[in-house]
Amino acid sequence: MTSQTESARAIEEATDGTYKYGFVTDIEAGSAPPGLNEDTVRFISAKKNEPEWLLEWRLRAFRLWEKSQDTEPGWAKVKYPDIDFQAACYYSAPKSREDAPQSLDEVDPELLKTYEKLGIPLREQEMLAGVAIDAVFDSVSVATTFKDKLGELGIIFCPISEAVQEHPELVKKYLGSVVPYSDNYYATLNSAVFTDGSFVYVPKGVRCPMELSTYFRINAANTGQFERTLIIADAGSYVSYLEGCTAPMRDENQLHAAVVELVVFDDAEIKYSTVQNWYPGDADGVGGIYNFVTKRGACRGKDSKISWTQVETGSAVTWKYPSCILQGDGSVGEFYSIAITNNMQQADTGTKMIHIGKNTKSRIVAKGIAAGRSDSTYRGLVRVQPGAEGARNHTQCDSLLIGPECGAHTVPYIESRNPSARLEHEATTSKISEDQLFYCRQRGIGEEDAVALIVNGFCREVLQELPMEFAVEAQKLVAISLEGSVG
């Protein structure tokens, strides 16, 4: 079938064909029935009142995904049981207030202990734990003033579902332009069933005066397991975006497959920082989140820049490679990463730097810390295309092992098709030395605190890249993630 007849069919199905699938009544219901088929996709799209082009795009993704059932990526060094996609539920309306915990007293005390250690204010604890809270909640009013201020500068910052309604031309132009729906198994799935996420557009020459954080996003709750984020920085603009938070987030969905796309034009810059702390499962790895994320940015303009910084401490299995396509001449890609695994966690993370334009530069600093029986892999690709005259990359991968049962692996791929490229790669693997631990303990610092101090030192180069407030929280998080890893 040609793509034109395919889209014609999709449109027809979306408009007239709805009845024959008999889910008119379902639309009134809060949730889609479990399982994944075209009806599910239509249901989600209808619930969100999406234009036809988007439904059509989702359906194309869905059909591709269906055909590629057996091509779940197998190259990452992670192991997990097969996922039953038909058993999952792909859309559920936000929980009603009656179902939510009515106060913190009803929340898992373990979770509260962790919030306490992180020093999170009570109000935020309530929000994070999903407690039913009053409409006049601090952060809502904060978010509103925030939004007004951004509006004056022409910056758009809203849920992507809202952007689809209010700024369809921007969404249509850029959605899938960096991560096409055919990119990989999970990106395809995400394209078919994504429920929400963030949308940011920064107009020409505007420097966003504050860090944009998902924290302050209106309707931040229930973005769901298939989050979709799209950020566009027009020529000469700058924006720093923070995603996630250090507090462990509760979520009943085991599979998370987000897609993030960044587009940067001439002389513009996006700084994207992530702290990922989804539930890692218990000490035996039971119940943790599978986090399969596709993040990619395109430096389309000359001298444009993308900087990814990530602190990955959560999830049972993480599979994530924030990447940069360095198209514009003189564009710069950076990747700063801390991946901490403990107990039975597995992380396979890294980046891809694709040098296309002339004099493009990339820098990779990856710090992997493995404790317990966990396994951490850095997997990175640096590719220099024939036209990328004068490309430069510096890669530094350091692994730190805590205890005898964990593993750390470094898998760098380098493909250079231009002889003028200068690529440097350094890798180290170390253990926390007895000397260092003893020195700290001799100064009165207990063993766990000593490990946290040493690990924070090991990660310093990356922590420094985080916005100030985030960095302080991230340091505490490093300590908490490694609790019980020594002694």
Place this chain on the structure above:
Amino acid sequence: MPMLKISNLHVNVDDKAILNGIDLSIDAGEVHAIMGPNGSGKSTLSYVLAGRDGYTVTDGTIQFQGKDLLALEPEERACEGMFLAFQYPVEIPGVPSGTFLKTAVNAIRKYRGEKQYDAMEFLTLVKEKQAELGISPAMMRRALNVGFSGGEKKRNEVLQMALLEPRLAILDETDSGLDIDALKTVAEGVNKMRSPHRAMIVITHYQRLLEYIAPDRVHVLSQGKIAHSGGMELVETLESDGYAGLGIESVQAE
């Protein structure tokens, strides 16, 4: 009751006997010097006191302020007031000296039930002590001991001692590698710390530091035992005649 009482201490490292029956008693307010040829066991003794792994006490006891020292973890010993200025201070990449010090000071204050210092209070305190020891404030931002010169490392050890206010301070060759002016500054720093409530063990190879410090007792260690104990006259004999003057073989076994 002495502050520190070591009785018949025997210690093995990797099944090799290193300390062979040490008896040593130190009162609060006293400063004892320990000398002895290379490999005689001086650092080993300091590590055993501080509780380092890998040192097996095969016989003997150590009492510290009435407690069984050997039953305590290294950090507990530190919190009880034991401080060791290392012969070879350890590098901790990425950890600013200031952060390390603040963590240490607050850990010990917490153990003692004292209020934690906030960043400002701590900074004021550090600045004052740094000035006394001739340490540049910029050092607090540098990673602990990383790229420090030999002398800077030693001065930093003394700074830590000054901030942690130990009951018993052991200085293992803190004078080695210091230039003449630095030696004087460090000696003054040590003298300032002398108090009726504090004892010190100063391990050194040289007369010069001891001249500044004027210890109450001098011990000479040989092959894991105290071969001589006395006053400054022992130091003078050593300076003029070497270990042979005390009838000690200074060539290492093996």
